[in-house]
Structure formats: structure tokens, C-alpha cells
Amino acid sequence: MFHHVSMVESSYSLWQTLESIYERKTATNKVFLIFELVNLKYNDDSFVAEHLNEVKNIVNELASMKVSLDDELQALLLLNTLPDS
Numbered sequence: 001m002f003h004h005v006s007m008v009e010s011s012y013s014l015w016q017t018l019e020s021i022y023e024r025k026t027a028t029n030k031v032f033l034i035f036e037l038v039n040l041k042y043n044d045d046s047f048v049a050e051h052l053n054e055v056k057n058i059v060n061e062l063a064s065m066k067v068s069l070d071d072e073l074q075a076l077l078l079l080n081t082l083p084d085s
Contacts (some may be wrong), residue, residue: 033062040081055081 003029037058042051053074059069069077 030062030065030067032060037077042082051081
């Protein structure tokens with residue numbers, strides 16, 4: 001890892017370098033997150049707030065990759081995670 005950042009001179013450049021290494025915005029990552037969101041299911045043993053945070057975190061990660069989901073689609077995907085009961 002050191003050889004990737006040893007010549008970086010500023011903290012901003014360091015951040016950009018680390019981001020390019022670890023937060024690749026590839027199609028594979030986008031597909032993985034969409035798959036994770038579509039297949040997410042609420043666990044009755046957990047808190048609703050935790051579940052909502054999990055959904056929102058995935059949506060935020062997608063947004064950071066320039067994949068935006070409008071409010072209606074987010075609501076439909078959230079409803080899909082809930083059990084029939």
C-alpha cells in the first residue's frame with residue numbers, strides 16, 4: 001500500500017488516491033449493491049430503525065456512484081424488504 005501513496009504530497013491527493021484504489025465505481029460494484037438492495041429482507045429480531053439505516057446506506061452508496069433512485073422507487077424497494085405480515 002505504501003508504494004501507492006509514498007509520493008503523494010497533499011492530504012487531498014492522498015484522499016483521492018485512496019478513494020481510487022478502494023472505492024471503485026465499477027459496474028460490478030453497482031450491480032452488487034442493487035442486488036443487495038433488492039434481496040434485502042427485514043429480520044423480525046432487529047429494530048426497524050436499523051433496517052431503515054441499512055436500506056438508506058445502500059441507497060447512499062449507489063448515489064455516490066451516480067446511480068440515483070427516485071423516492072417512489074426507494075419506497076417500493078423498502079416495501080419489498082418487509083415481510084407480508
